[in-house]
Amino acid sequence: MESEVEENNVMANMSDVAKDAGVSKSTVSNVFSGKRSISEAVRQRVLESANRLNYRPNYFARSMVTKETRIIGLVMDSRKVKFNQYNLSFINGVLRECSSQGYRLLIDTLPSSFRNKVTQMTSEPVDGEIILDPLTVDERVEERVKSGRLMTIIGKPPRKYEAALPYVNNDNVQAAETATSYLLELGHRNILMINAVKKHTVSQDRKAGFMLSYSKRGLSPDEELIVYRDDAVSSAEFGYRTVMKWMEKFPDITAVIADTDQIALGVYRAAMELGLSIPDDLSVIAFNNDTVYPGEFHPPLTSVELNGEILGQEAAKLLIEQLVAKNKLVKQVTIQSRLVLRASCGPIKQGFPV
Amino acid sequence: MESEVEENNVMANMSDVAKDAGVSKSTVSNVFSGKRSISEAVRQRVLESANRLNYRPNYFARSMVTKETRIIGLVMDSRKVKFNQYNLSFINGVLRECSSQGYRLLIDTLPSSFRNKVTQMTSEPVDGEIILDPLTVDERVEERVKSGRLMTIIGKPPRKYEAALPYVNNDNVQAAETATSYLLELGHRNILMINAVKKHTVSQDRKAGFMLSYSKRGLSPDEELIVYRDDAVSSAEFGYRTVMKWMEKFPDITAVIADTDQIALGVYRAAMELGLSIPDDLSVIAFNNDTVYPGEFHPPLTSVELNGEILGQEAAKLLIEQLVAKNKLVKQVTIQSRLVLRASCGPIKQGFPV
DNA sequence: CTGTTAGCGCATTCAC
DNA sequence: GTGAATGCGCTAACAG
Numbered sequence: 001m002e003s004e005v006e007e008n009n010v011m012a013n014m015s016d017v018a019k020d021a022g023v024s025k026s027t028v029s030n031v032f033s034g035k036r037s038i039s040e041a042v043r044q045r046v047l048e049s050a051n052r053l054n055y056r057p058n059y060f061a062r063s064m065v066t067k068e069t070r071i072i073g074l075v076m077d078s079r080k081v082k083f084n085q086y087n088l089s090f091i092n093g094v095l096r097e098c099s100s101q102g103y104r105l106l107i108d109t110l111p112s113s114f115r116n117k118v119t120q121m122t123s124e125p126v127d128g129e130i131i132l133d134p135l136t137v138d139e140r141v142e143e144r145v146k147s148g149r150l151m152t153i154i155g156k157p158p159r160k161y162e163a164a165l166p167y168v169n170n171d172n173v174q175a176a177e178t179a180t181s182y183l184l185e186l187g188h189r190n191i192l193m194i195n196a197v198k199k200h201t202v203s204q205d206r207k208a209g210f211m212l213s214y215s216k217r218g219l220s221p222d223e224e225l226i227v228y229r230d231d232a233v234s235s236a237e238f239g240y241r242t243v244m245k246w247m248e249k250f251p252d253i254t255a256v257i258a259d260t261d262q263i264a265l266g267v268y269r270a271a272m273e274l275g276l277s278i279p280d281d282l283s284v285i286a287f288n289n290d291t292v293y294p295g296e297f298h299p300p301l302t303s304v305e306l307n308g309e310i311l312g313q314e315a316a317k318l319l320i321e322q323l324v325a326k327n328k329l330v331k332q333v334t335i336q337s338r339l340v341l342r343a344s345c346g347p348i349k350q351g352f353p354v
Numbered sequence: 355m356e357s358e359v360e361e362n363n364v365m366a367n368m369s370d371v372a373k374d375a376g377v378s379k380s381t382v383s384n385v386f387s388g389k390r391s392i393s394e395a396v397r398q399r400v401l402e403s404a405n406r407l408n409y410r411p412n413y414f415a416r417s418m419v420t421k422e423t424r425i426i427g428l429v430m431d432s433r434k435v436k437f438n439q440y441n442l443s444f445i446n447g448v449l450r451e452c453s454s455q456g457y458r459l460l461i462d463t464l465p466s467s468f469r470n471k472v473t474q475m476t477s478e479p480v481d482g483e484i485i486l487d488p489l490t491v492d493e494r495v496e497e498r499v500k501s502g503r504l505m506t507i508i509g510k511p512p513r514k515y516e517a518a519l520p521y522v523n524n525d526n527v528q529a530a531e532t533a534t535s536y537l538l539e540l541g542h543r544n545i546l547m548i549n550a551v552k553k554h555t556v557s558q559d560r561k562a563g564f565m566l567s568y569s570k571r572g573l574s575p576d577e578e579l580i581v582y583r584d585d586a587v588s589s590a591e592f593g594y595r596t597v598m599k600w601m602e603k604f605p606d607i608t609a610v611i612a613d614t615d616q617i618a619l620g621v622y623r624a625a626m627e628l629g630l631s632i633p634d635d636l637s638v639i640a641f642n643n644d645t646v647y648p649g650e651f652h653p654p655l656t657s658v659e660l661n662g663e664i665l666g667q668e669a670a671k672l673l674i675e676q677l678v679a680k681n682k683l684v685k686q687v688t689i690q691s692r693l694v695l696r697a698s699c700g701p702i703k704q705g706f707p708v
Numbered sequence: 709c710t711g712t713t714a715g716c717g718c719a720t721t722c723a724c
Numbered sequence: 725g726t727g728a729a730t731g732c733g734c735t736a737a738c739a740g
Contacts, residue, residue, distance in 0.1 A: 058716090125414060296620075
């Protein structure tokens with residue numbers, strides 16, 4: 001009993017197994033690495049010994065000589081130490097790809113205060129990294145470019161590196177255009193666009209798509225109907241207040257495009273309070289950020305699926321491609337969004353002013 | 355130019371730095387490990403050389419000799435390859451603790467089909483692990499106990515190891531009792547309890563807390579008012595349908611306890627449709643699973659905060675304690691839930707039957 | 709306070 | 725097919 005426990009704690013190494021199986025170390029090595037074929041008899045003998053001794057090749061010793069870790073790093077925004085729900089969909093996508101290609105995922109969230117201490121200044125134990133929430137000027141990217149580390153960015157990379165770094169991103173112009181066009185086709189003309197925060201580039205892209213959709217039809221929107229989210233109140237509250245306020249000033253609004261699910265939550269409440277039926281009196285579309293499931297709205301929310309998971313998966317795929325190619329291949333992937341029709345949009349009411 | 359790029363790609367090692375700074379390898383080692391004090395002059399000289407050569411100590415080489423990785427593994431349920439939003443709060447908690455103690459987090463999600471291939475059978479590059487979503491009989495735990503690996507479990511551990519393994523868990527009995535007592539104190543007697551799925555142990559604990567609260571007051575609930583969630587429809591839909599159905603059969607229901615935020619979403623909709631005002635006609639409490647922010651309900655949802663983040667943080671803390679102590683210390687942490695009063699509950703209407 | 713030496717556990721030349 | 729050396733980059737004992 002005692003000794004059993006003892007054995008478990010002291011990890012056997014390759015020599016132990018070689019000795020036990022009566023073969024040389026390199027034979028054991030080849031059994032586990034599969035690099036050279038070993039006779040089935042010997043193979044079995046080695047595997048048995050290994051099993052009996054509870055042996056597994058040491059991850060680090062192997063990595064040290066092969067110079068690869070088969071670990072991918074996920075680098076989050078260091079200003080916050082928290083993933084949000086949209087990040088979660090990226091992660092799940094990354095995870096799916098890693099899992100299918102045999103990579104592990106390391107969350108890199110050590111504050112720079114830590115990393116800059118001399119005793120913490122180590123190389124990262126990863127083959128490459130995925131950068132989340134890139135900034136227009138991003139020192140994480142800067143630092144990695146300088147030391148020649150491999151990476152892929154999710155989102156729009158720092159302008160400086162836009163042509164030099166691989167990234168995956170949504171086509172935000174197209175996303176907004178898709179939503180807008182759908183509503184225009186239904187006959188809506190006065191569409192309230194509750195946009196992202198103004199300082200994020202995504203809001204500019206969305207505005208562009210919105211405008212583009214109108215102008216392609218020889219129309220032009222009332223720019224007063226584009227309102228930017230502000231951070232002061234919660235998303236739902238902002239959606240609610242905006243609709244309440246704008247509907248009063250522009251009573252001929254017949255449709256709303258909402259930046260996120262949560263905003264749509266507020267839009268729904270405002271509609272309810274104003275006695276507006278969705279979709280009969282008001283059509284609603286949201287850019288889906290996987291926060292509230294569209295099916296949990298009533299009526300189910302028509303949305304532009306941003307596909308966070310796909311983005312994450314593509315990012316992982318792109319990074320692993322680089323690792324295998326062992327050079328920095330610069331490839332940019334744009335994911336088109338898809339409009340998923342549910343029940344929150346309808347044609348404009350007959351007799352309404354157009 | 356050329357050579358600059360070249361230098362970046364070929365990682366310098368300790369000997370290079372030692373040579374460049376004119377000192378021995380061990381001096382360089384000590385500068386970076388901080389194990390022995392080095393004269394400031396030499397220290398600076400070494401740091402400069404390191405900086406110039408873009409040197410950082412190799413993570414794996416260090417780990418190989420120190421026998422510690424300063425990496426914690428997060429082991430998810432291998433049947434699914436996806437984190438849900440409740441998992442996310444655990445992760446954020448774990449991350450916060452890791453970040454403050456200088457540990458990295460490795461997501462372990464490789465399918466066992468992969469891990470069982472001989473060429474993939476390596477030791478895990480972690481010092482210890484946190485197990486998510488434990489099952490009543492869990493082979494992940496089984497396997498780790500056998501090989502003597504350190505771990506901490508979030509949730510209720512397999513019965514077999516309940517006394518032998520460290521874990522952190524909510525006090526689900528207390529959580530349900532708190533919610534129920536609050537409503538009973540407000541005068542409610544007919545409380546609809548929309549419970550978790552029956553096969554999960556949590557639903558039994560919640561039922562126990564519910565019953566306990568009544569019996570402490572010499573009351574006893576109508577057990578028909580305890581209904582278990584089923585997986586057939588979405589959470590919100592289930593909440594909606596249940597309230598619609600039960601209110602018809604038991605029109606004297608004046609309060610609802612909902613298993614999750616999403617269910618509460620459906621409860622709110624049902625109330626709206628039945629013309630019931632919250633909280634005047636119907637009080638609502640939910641166990642908060644961080645899915646929809648309570649403030650995004652209208653009126654804001656009173657809830658029992660399950661504190662997923664705290665759970666995650668405590669789990670990490672517990673695991674790191676073990677790592678430092680270098681032995682399996684068995685300690686179990688129970689987190690009490692807190693009732694957060696918002697605006698969805700009120701006293702029972704006067705004149706109502708009690 | 710600094711330098712020398714010997715491994716950590718493995719993969720990878722080579723010979724056989 | 726198999727086995728004996730060499731070294732990956734580092735830390736930890738030494739000795740000076």
